[in-house]
Amino acid sequence: METKRKRIWEIDFLRGIALVLMIVFHVVFDLNDIYDYPIYYGSGFFYYIGKTSAILFMLLSGVSCFLSRDNIKRGLKIFGIAMILTLVTYLYNPAFEIKFGILHFLGICMMIYPLLKKMNRLFIILLSIVIIIVGNMFSKITVSSQFLFPIGLMSSTFTSSDYYPLLPWMGVFLIGAVVGMTLYGKKESLFKYHMRDNIIMKLGRNTLLVYIIHQPLILLVLELISKHHVS
16 A cells, blocks of 8 residues: 555545445345345446446555555455455355455455566566456366366356456456556656545545445345335
C-alpha cells in the first residue's frame, strides 16, 4: 500500500468504487442463492458489475505492490485471512465454501511480486498475456486431480462460491504492476488537485476491513428484512 505519510487519493477512490460494486454484487448473490429471489448474476448487468469490481481490485493491487515496502508481509496477512474465510464459509455451509477466492489470489500475487519487480516491463506484459491465454485454455479442461484449482485446473466436482485462480487472473494483476511502474515512479498522485475526502475514499482506505465485515452485515440486514416481511 501507499506510505502513510502521503496516500495517493485516486487509488483510494478507485478502490472504493470497486468495493461498492462488490457489495452490490454480493447483495444480488445472497438474494439469489440464499433467499431464492430470481435475480440472475451469471451473465448480463450484475455479472459485469462483479467482474468489474474484481478486475479493479486486481489492477489496483498490482499498482499498490509497486508502491509497497513489504509485499511478503502483506501477502501473508491477506492469504491468512483468506484461509480463515475458507474455514468460516465451510462451517457456515459447505455449499458456499470459498476454496480459492479473490483474497487467496491477491495474497499469493503479493508474495510472488518481489520475484518480478526488477524484471523488464515488456517481459512482464508478455508474461501477463501468456498467463491470460493459458488460463483461458485451462478453463476449458477438466482434470481428475482435486488440488490443481489454484492454477485454474478444475475437477468435475470442484465448487467455490468465489473463484479467481492464478491463471488467467494473475495476468491482470501483472498489468496493474506495470501500470504502477509506469505511472507512479514518483510514488505520488498523477493529479495536481486533491479530491475532497468522501465516503468512497474512506471505503478505499479501509478495503480489507470492509471486505471482511460486509458479507455478515448484508446477511444480517437481509435476514431482518425477511423476518419483517414474514411477520
